[in-house]
Amino acid sequence: MTLAQWQTFKLRVVDEHQTPLPGIEVYAWLTRKSDDVDSINIGALPNSLFRVATDAQGIVEVPSISERTYFIADAPIGGVLMPDGSRLFLSSADERWVDINKSETIPTLEMKRRGNVRGTVKLPDGTPVAWSMITVSRHNLCGHGIRWTNAKGEFSLDRPAGELFDIGVESRLGAAPGVFAFDTGDGIEEKRLDFVLEKGIRLHGTVYNPDGTPSEKYQIFLYEKCPQGHLETIQTETCPPSGCPVGVVIRQTSDHNEPNSGGKYEYILPAVPRRYDIFVSSNTNPDIFFELEDFRVNGDEEEIQLDFHLKVREE
Numbered sequence: 001m002t003l004a005q006w007q008t009f010k011l012r013v014v015d016e017h018q019t020p021l022p023g024i025e026v027y028a029w030l031t032r033k034s035d036d037v038d039s040i041n042i043g044a045l046p047n048s049l050f051r052v053a054t055d056a057q058g059i060v061e062v063p064s065i066s067e068r069t070y071f072i073a074d075a076p077i078g079g080v081l082m083p084d085g086s087r088l089f090l091s092s093a094d095e096r097w098v099d100i101n102k103s104e105t106i107p108t109l110e111m112k113r114r115g116n117v118r119g120t121v122k123l124p125d126g127t128p129v130a131w132s133m134i135t136v137s138r139h140n141l142c143g144h145g146i147r148w149t150n151a152k153g154e155f156s157l158d159r160p161a162g163e164l165f166d167i168g169v170e171s172r173l174g175a176a177p178g179v180f181a182f183d184t185g186d187g188i189e190e191k192r193l194d195f196v197l198e199k200g201i202r203l204h205g206t207v208y209n210p211d212g213t214p215s216e217k218y219q220i221f222l223y224e225k226c227p228q229g230h231l232e233t234i235q236t237e238t239c240p241p242s243g244c245p246v247g248v249v250i251r252q253t254s255d256h257n258e259p260n261s262g263g264k265y266e267y268i269l270p271a272v273p274r275r276y277d278i279f280v281s282s283n284t285n286p287d288i289f290f291e292l293e294d295f296r297v298n299g300d301e302e303e304i305q306l307d308f309h310l311k312v313r314e315e
Contacts, residue, residue, distance in 0.1 A: 011098070013058045013073050013109045015090065015187075020058025021111060023080050024090075027051045028062055029070035056083060059106070070097050073109045079116065079190075089116040089158060089187045113161040115184020119193035120153045121169055121176065128153025129197060132171040135270065139164035139181050161187035168272035175200025178272035178299055200268040202303035207263045207280060209310055210288060214263025217283035218310070222267070225275040225294055273299040280308045287313040 013024045054060040062071065073094045079087035090111045098107045121132040132149040136157060149155045159165055161184055169176040176195035185191050207215040276295045282288035290308045297304070 008061045008063050009069075009098075010106050011060050011062055011071060011109060012106045013054050013060065013094075013111065015088070016110060016112055020054075020056075021075075021080055021088070021090070022054055022056045022058060022083070023076065024054045024058070024060075024111070025051055025074045025076075026054065026060045026062055026109070027072055027074075028064060029072070068097060068099050070095065071107075071109060073111060075111060086188050087190075089114045089161075089190070113187025114158045115161045115163075115187055116190045117157040117159070117184065117193055118190050119155055119195065121149050121155070121171065121195045121197065122153055123173070124196055124198050129171050129173060132169055132195075132197075135168045135170065135272070137166045137272075139166055159184045161185060166272055167193065168270040169195045169197070170270045171197055173197055174268045175270040178270060180272075180299075199271060201271055201297060201299075201301050202266065203269050203306060204264070204266040204303065205305050205307040207265060207290075207308045207310065209282075210312055215282065215310060216263065218263075219281050219283060220265060220267075220308070221279045222269075222276045223279070225277050269297060271299050273297065278308075280310060282310060289313060 011026060013021045013026065015021060052060050052062060062069075075090040075093070079089045082088055091114055094109045094111045096109060121129045121134075123129060128149075128151075130149055130151045130153060132153065132155075134147045134149065134155050134157065136145050136147070136159065147155050147157060157167075164181045164183055167179045167182055169178075174197040176197050177199050179193060182193070207218050207220070209215045274297050276297065278290075278292040278295055280290040288310045290310050292308075295306075
């Protein structure tokens, strides 16, 4: 068996403005001879030689045993410290095949800037709220990605730099005023967004049986109405112990702190524009229900009163 000879190649890592990026870790994949799709991750080998950081000029020397190599560039989560003292936030990785040749041209990996946002969710008295759901949508588009606050009420977001997003906060303890058309910035330094659960939209009313009497046993579900193609995906962090209840009602109370007392219900909705499909069903008779499609919330309402009149399902 003949062993391949290692060679060292230079690569340059830059942002979309062609600014050299120091401190970016670069590693590589090699294709197998029998299959161009399958590959061997030489960056995963137990040797730091295969995972090398760029210098102040954004240059890195990467070893390879093939003239066609799949290179990946990783940016630190905390941002890249630039020579002028600023901190630049970038997409987590840039991946591409590089055909190494004998010319003096240095292959380039380009990384995109990301707006980095950190913040907290607290009650009015300053108590942090764990497991609050942070929802992020492209401005004026339906659908959202989510993140959760940690045990200290902290969260972080990284979105494409220079784009506008609507950001809402939901919790079983309430909701916070939404932030609309939030500019994530140019990817330099972090932005902060701190929320206080002091204002949401109070959705309340009464659920009535078909005979007009208040219903005592029912379930209400609110689902965000959204074309699947418009969803903006964000990788979710660890969900709370109860799971990730996306699109279901947030909180329910009643007149005397008893479930469904007198048919009364109350939800605190996030103060962001949304459309919902609402489904109400009886716990005692599955053929008694109510459906409301395309219920619109503007996001600036203080409260909405909405009564539900259950009806018997037609056969």
